[in-house]
Amino acid sequence: MADEVPSLAESKLTALVVDDNFVNQTMHHKLLDRLGIKNDVVCNGQEAVDVHCSGRNYDLILMDMEMPILNGIQATKRLREMGIESKIAGVTTRANEGDKKEFMEAGLNDFQEKPLTISKLLSILHRLDFHVQTYTMGSIADAANKEVNGTASEKRPAVIFVLGGPGSGKGTQCAYIVDHFGYTHLSAGDLLRAEIKSGSENGTMIQNMIKEGKIVPSEVTIKLLQKAIQENGNDKFLIDGFPRNEENRAAFEKVTGIEPKFVLFFDCPEEEMERRLLGRNQGREDDNIETIRKRFKVFLESSLPVIQYYEAKGKVRKIHAAKPIEDVFQEVKAVFSPEAEKVKRKQ
Ligand SMILES: Nc1ncnc2c1ncn2[C@@H]1O[C@H](COP(=O)(O)OP(=O)(O)O)[C@@H](O)[C@H]1O
Numbered sequence: 001m002a003d004e005v006p007s008l009a010e011s012k013l014t015a016l017v018v019d020d021n022f023v024n025q026t027m028h029h030k031l032l033d034r035l036g037i038k039n040d041v042v043c044n045g046q047e048a049v050d051v052h053c054s055g056r057n058y059d060l061i062l063m064d065m066e067m068p069i070l071n072g073i074q075a076t077k078r079l080r081e082m083g084i085e086s087k088i089a090g091v092t093t094r095a096n097e098g099d100k101k102e103f104m105e106a107g108l109n110d111f112q113e114k115p116l117t118i119s120k121l122l123s124i125l126h127r128l129d130f131h132v133q134t135y136t137m138g139s140i141a142d143a144a145n146k147e148v149n150g151t152a153s154e155k156r157p158a159v160i161f162v163l164g165g166p167g168s169g170k171g172t173q174c175a176y177i178v179d180h181f182g183y184t185h186l187s188a189g190d191l192l193r194a195e196i197k198s199g200s201e202n203g204t205m206i207q208n209m210i211k212e213g214k215i216v217p218s219e220v221t222i223k224l225l226q227k228a229i230q231e232n233g234n235d236k237f238l239i240d241g242f243p244r245n246e247e248n249r250a251a252f253e254k255v256t257g258i259e260p261k262f263v264l265f266f267d268c269p270e271e272e273m274e275r276r277l278l279g280r281n282q283g284r285e286d287d288n289i290e291t292i293r294k295r296f297k298v299f300l301e302s303s304l305p306v307i308q309y310y311e312a313k314g315k316v317r318k319i320h321a322a323k324p325i326e327d328v329f330q331e332v333k334a335v336f337s338p339e340a341e342k343v344k345r346k347q
């Protein structure tokens with residue numbers, strides 16, 4: 001195994017990162033570097049076209065979708081019209097099915113949702129049949145993960161817990177915070193739902209607990225969160241929907257040694273949350289009135305005490321969440337404003 005790491009660094013592959021977000025640019029550049037893939041970075045679709053006009057060519061292009069001047073869909077179309085045959089992988093945040101289809105039809109070879117991780121990048125390379133044939137994908141993944149885990153165990157990422165009742169708007173606001181302040185969003189609920197989909201041995205247990213509105217044992221959720229943190233190049237995370245009870249809170253602190261910088265608490269009346277959940281329309285098994293009522297009860301009995309715990313430590317930043325999305329974000333922004341706004345809002 002030790003021999004395989006230097007060999008990866010000798011890869012002849014080249015890549016172009018096209019993204020207007022500084023944090024994503026850095027992260028994608030570093031992930032490619034880790035796999036020994038030489039790469040350049042440009043800030044929008046027009047720059048990607050320009051760099052090809054100047055005669056440069058790449059094996060792989062990691063293309064963001066929403067960018068100023070020329071977006072990812074337009075740039076991909078233009079590159080294909082120019083006869084560029086590089087493999088292009090779209091890498092975007094929360095694209096809806098329509099956008100994804102349009103992006104694919106513009107000439108993509110592959111598509112991944114952000115945040116890009118080492119394993120997602122490896123699966124792109126695998127699917128696009130890049131020449132790593134002297135090694136199995138397993139050995140490359142092991143080598144890459146070893147490196148990532150090595151640095152992750154030494155690093156102490158900054159963590160903000162994002163709490164609030166079901167439907168209070170946690171996920172919605174997290175997407176805005178990611179966009180403006182460069183955090184990586186980790187939703188405990190999304191990680192658990194992905195674990196069900198992956199067919200893992202815990203899948204059925206998790207599915208049954210979510211259907212009942214119950215909280216999954218900490219051990220399972222913490223493992224998923226730890227893995228997501230370790231696999232990610234970023235060093236600041238929004239952990240959404242966790243800790244949901246005292247057991248979650250104490251176990252996370254014990255296992256990771258991480259204390260949150262602060263807790264962002266979305267305070268919203270039940271009637272409003274109920275209305276939003278019934279209209280959420282994401283096909284979630286737990287967004288039915290019976291399970292919603294159970295989730296509200298669990299929130300009051302188990303999650304509010306966690307918020308009170310952090311309140312006593314002066315760590316809670318309460319947001320009035322029963323307002324329109326933009327107004328809620330104004331309040332959120334004020335909490336983050338001491339930090340430099342690193343990423344300009346996408347147009
Ligand atoms: N401020 C708001 N006003 C109205 N609807 C909202 C607001 N924030 C979120 N929503 C909508 O409510 C639903 C639940 O929001 P979501 O962010 O998924 O909540 P949570 O992650 O807290 O469960 C979604 O359909 C979302 O589009």
Ligand SMILES: Nc1ccn([C@H]2C[C@H](O)[C@@H](COP(=O)(O)OP(=O)(O)O)O2)c(=O)n1
Pocket residue numbers: 164165166167170187188189190192209210213214215216217221240241242243244248286295
């Ligand atoms: N820390 C957590 C977070 C979520 N879960 C489970 C139980 C929750 O009802 C579901 C859904 O959580 P999610 O945060 O995605 O959604 P809501 O805030 O309930 O809208 O996942 C858990 O067991 N433990």
